[in-house]
Amino acid sequence: MVEWTEFERSTIADIFSKLNYDVAGSNALARCLVVYPWTQRYFGKFGNLYNAAAIMGNPMVAAHGTVVLHGLDKAVKNMDDIKATYAELSVLHSEKLHVDPDNFKLLADCLTIVVASQMGSAFTPQVQAALQKFLAVVVSSLGRQYH
Amino acid sequence: MSLSAKDKATVRAFWEKIAGKADDIGSDALARMLTVYPQTKTYFSHWKDLSSGSAPVRKHGKVVMDGVADAVSKIDDLKSGLLSLSELHAFQLRVDPANFKILSHCLLVVLATQFPGDFTPEVHISMDKFLAALSLALAEKYR
Numbered sequence: 001m002v003e004w005t006e007f008e009r010s011t012i013a014d015i016f017s018k019l020n021y022d023v024a025g026s027n028a029l030a031r032c033l034v035v036y037p038w039t040q041r042y043f044g045k046f047g048n049l050y051n052a053a054a055i056m057g058n059p060m061v062a063a064h065g066t067v068v069l070h071g072l073d074k075a076v077k078n079m080d081d082i083k084a085t086y087a088e089l090s091v092l093h094s095e096k097l098h099v100d101p102d103n104f105k106l107l108a109d110c111l112t113i114v115v116a117s118q119m120g121s122a123f124t125p126q127v128q129a130a131l132q133k134f135l136a137v138v139v140s141s142l143g144r145q146y147h
Numbered sequence: 148m149s150l151s152a153k154d155k156a157t158v159r160a161f162w163e164k165i166a167g168k169a170d171d172i173g174s175d176a177l178a179r180m181l182t183v184y185p186q187t188k189t190y191f192s193h194w195k196d197l198s199s200g201s202a203p204v205r206k207h208g209k210v211v212m213d214g215v216a217d218a219v220s221k222i223d224d225l226k227s228g229l230l231s232l233s234e235l236h237a238f239q240l241r242v243d244p245a246n247f248k249i250l251s252h253c254l255l256v257v258l259a260t261q262f263p264g265d266f267t268p269e270v271h272i273s274m275d276k277f278l279a280a281l282s283l284a285l286a287e288k289y290r
Contacts, residue, residue: 034268035275052269109252113271116256117263125182125199128256132183 002137004079011130015115016076024118025065028111030056036106042099068107075138083141090145101143108135150273150280155222157273162219164265165258169216172257174200174208179253187246211250218281225284237288244289247282254278 033040034052043049046060055061071089078085093099112131116123150158165172178199180187194203214232221228236242255274258266266274 031268031271035272052267056268113255113259113266116259117266120260120263123256123260125179128179129183 001080002082007126008130008133009079011127012076012079012134015119015127015131016073019069019115019118021069021073022062022066024111024114025067025069026062027065028107028114029065029068030058030061031114032107032110033061035110036103039103039106042097042103072111072138075134075141079134082137083144086138086141087145090142093142094146101139101146104139104142108132108139111135148276148279150222150276154273154276157270158219158222158277161265161270161274162216165262166216168261169212170205170209172208172254172261173210173212173215174205175257175261176250176253177208177211178204179256180250183253184249187249190240190242190246215254215281218277218284222277225280226287229281229284230287233285233288236285237290244282244286247285248279251275251278251282 033043033049033055040049043061043064046058046064048054048058049061074085074089075082093101112128112135115131116128119127181191181197181204182199188197191197191203194201196203198204217232218225218229255266255271255278258274259271
């Protein structure tokens with residue numbers, strides 16, 4: 001069981017309540033596809049991913065970014081049992097999507113950067129620590145059902 | 148994943164924008180590293196105060212960023228340019244190279260908070276590659 005302090009709970013709730021899921025999701029996913037181009041392997045059907053501009057403007061990437069953020073929302077609303085909450089999603093990513101779990105960390109890092117850009121100086125070291133702890137639990141839970 | 152001509156140009160141009168705040172960036176990145184990755188505090192047991200904004204953190208942040216600035220000027224040959232820094236880290240400081248990745252990540256986060264408009268995905272990828280190449284050059288003399 002993951003132990004969360006009051007500060008961590010309120011920080012995560014606060015960050016996500018202020019996020020525009022469409023904007024943050026599409027920015028994070030697009031950034032991941034640009035900064036770590038090998039992640040494009042999972043998006044062969046998304047059309048034009050030839051350069052950064054194409055990726056940033058791609059509507060399928062944007063739509064999928066929103067899907068990912070809404071998936072994260074489940075963890076935000078169930079912080080006391082993220083592992084169970086993500087069991088099905090983990091099986092999906094392993095058995096159906098065949099995503100290398102190392103990629104989860106890459107996307108988590110890009111989301112951290114997107115949140116940091118949005119919050120500026122409000123993204124203190126303590127806030128960063130809380131977000132990274134939360135994302136680490138999410139990443140671990142998503143990788144749980146891989147065999 | 149070596150640096151292309153475009154990467155080098157991007158890094159140089161971005162560096163010019165941020166160089167004026169290098170000291171701030173360095174101490175913010177160091178403070179974040181010590182907070183978010185507490186295991187890194189083990190290298191600084193000789194400091195009295197490890198909190199953000201403390202004198203040793205500010206001073207050392209500047210030292211680190213002076214090193215990064217040096218690396219930008221030697222971007223065409225990081226391995227030979229950073230040889231003596233590598234010897235320092237390998238033989239005296241003996242910092243586990245895994246920590247270079249951690250500090251690099253914290254630097255990127257600081258750049259995102261302080262330069263949200265300029266830290267585009269294209270700049271992000273070039274800076275990430277540059278810091279990775281820097282880390283590799285720093286680890287050159289380890290074994």
